[in-house]
Amino acid sequence: MEAVSMQGVLAQTEQLQRRARADRRASSVPLIIIGATVLLSAPFTYGSAPAEQLYSLLVNPLAFVAIAFWYRKRRARTGIGSGRGGYEKSAIFIALLPLVNLALSLVTPNGQSEWGIWPMGAVALGLLALALLQRNGYLAACAAVFGVATWMEAEYILGRWLNELAEKVTPTPPAPFYDGTIDWVPVLVRALLGLSMLAAGLVALRRERAVT
Amino acid sequence: MSPTHDETDHHPTTGLDDAVHQRTRLGLLAVLHETQQADFGYLKRLLKLTDGNLGRHLDVLAQQGLVHISKGYHRNRPRTWVEISEHGRAALAAEMAALKTLLHRFENAGPSAQDQGTAPT
Numbered sequence: 001m002e003a004v005s006m007q008g009v010l011a012q013t014e015q016l017q018r019r020a021r022a023d024r025r026a027s028s029v030p031l032i033i034i035g036a037t038v039l040l041s042a043p044f045t046y047g048s049a050p051a052e053q054l055y056s057l058l059v060n061p062l063a064f065v066a067i068a069f070w071y072r073k074r075r076a077r078t079g080i081g082s083g084r085g086g087y088e089k090s091a092i093f094i095a096l097l098p099l100v101n102l103a104l105s106l107v108t109p110n111g112q113s114e115w116g117i118w119p120m121g122a123v124a125l126g127l128l129a130l131a132l133l134q135r136n137g138y139l140a141a142c143a144a145v146f147g148v149a150t151w152m153e154a155e156y157i158l159g160r161w162l163n164e165l166a167e168k169v170t171p172t173p174p175a176p177f178y179d180g181t182i183d184w185v186p187v188l189v190r191a192l193l194g195l196s197m198l199a200a201g202l203v204a205l206r207r208e209r210a211v212t
Numbered sequence: 213m214s215p216t217h218d219e220t221d222h223h224p225t226t227g228l229d230d231a232v233h234q235r236t237r238l239g240l241l242a243v244l245h246e247t248q249q250a251d252f253g254y255l256k257r258l259l260k261l262t263d264g265n266l267g268r269h270l271d272v273l274a275q276q277g278l279v280h281i282s283k284g285y286h287r288n289r290p291r292t293w294v295e296i297s298e299h300g301r302a303a304l305a306a307e308m309a310a311l312k313t314l315l316h317r318f319e320n321a322g323p324s325a326q327d328q329g330t331a332p333t
Contacts, residue, residue: 006315009235013242013308019258020246076286081249081295 022211024080027139030067030130031201034123034146037063039194045186056119057095064091064126085133090126097122120150120193142200149193158192159185231276232307236261236269241304244279244296252292270294278303 021027037059044052064087071082097119124147131140152158162185232238239259244250256266273279278300282293296304 006311006318009238010308010311010315012235013238016239016258017242017246020243020250023254023258024247026246075249079251079254079291081244081247083246084248 019211020080021083021136022208023078024071024074024083025205025208026083026134026136027142028201028205028208029070030127030139031142031197031204033063033067033070033201034127035194035197035199035201037194038120038123038197039191042187042191042194045190046184053119060119060123061091061095063123064088064094083134085130087130090130094119094122094126118150118154120153121147124150138204142197146193146197149196153186153189153193158189162189228310229303229307231272231278232303234269234272236265237273238304238307240269240273240294241278241296241300241307244294245301245304249293249295252294255294273300276303 041052041055041059044055068082068087068091071087075081124143127143128140128147131137131143149158166185232241236259240255243255243258252263252266252270255261255270256263259266261269270279270281274281276299277297280295280297282295284291284293
């Protein structure tokens with residue numbers, strides 16, 4: 001048969017795959033749930049570190065469990081599977097990571113390991129692994145950008161940029177917010193990260209709904 | 213210059229599998245590759261097939277070990293689930309690669325060479 005017909009079969013097959021991916025909400029649901037989790041963690045970055053660590057320890061794995069649960073419900077309702085990948089396994093990985101970090105800090109002489117992974121980095125890694133397993137380019141790109149952004153957050157690069165920007169905009173900030181550095185910058189950075197993930201999820205949802 | 217034995221032995225058509233090559237079955241495997249699992253009703257709606265037609269295609273795929281079919285109940289209603297196997301994933305990847313190679317050959321060859329190819333029925 002003709003090359004045109006073969007091209008048609010390939011195009012039709014790829015279209016079916018896109019439609020199935022859109023039907024199962026492959027990108028939007030993980031991004032929206034993780035985005036909401038990150039956004040809700042913003043207030044915990046203001047103040048005590050243990051509160052933020054506790055939040056990361058409990059809520060980050062729960063986000064992946066919530067994604068798995070959502071897919072399970074949808075599978076029962078619509079007959080569409082959740083694709084290849086273990087959201088529950090990712091949740092276990094993210095929950096165990098603080099223990100790995102603890103072990104790493106114990107084996108280093110001064111208790112300060114350079115190899116530990118920050119909690120949001122673990123979330124990005126879990127999301128990236130799932131995206132690669134499912135060959136989902138959009139999700140992989142979002143996970144990679146999120147990973148880099150959370151690293152920049154952990155290294156206070158984003159915070160410094162925001163701080164400099166705030167100082168340019170308001171040379172004499174109100175006293176409660178100014179003590180050399182602006183206290184609410186980490187909160188703002190984390191909230192922006194969460195909002196970005198939510199926005200990426202909403203864009204994905206709109207694209208998924210548009211696929212016919 | 214005529215092709216060597218090696219070249220003819222590795223012609224992309226040798227990578228085509230009759231069970232996978234058929235257009236509907238290729239579509240079924242592509243959908244299942246994405247969802248891992250789907251029920252009979254969803255596949256029927258998505259591919260616009262009749263019960264009998266879908267059942268026959270699924271039987272062919274199941275006989276080749278490309279999919280697993282299981283039956284269960286949801287809210288007292290019988291439900292048939294189809295799940296792609298690792299063999300099915302590999303067969304789909306091989307088929308898509310063979311088709312793309314063939315298409316690439318068609319595009320690079322002159323019009324006279326285009327009679328030698330094949331495409332899903």
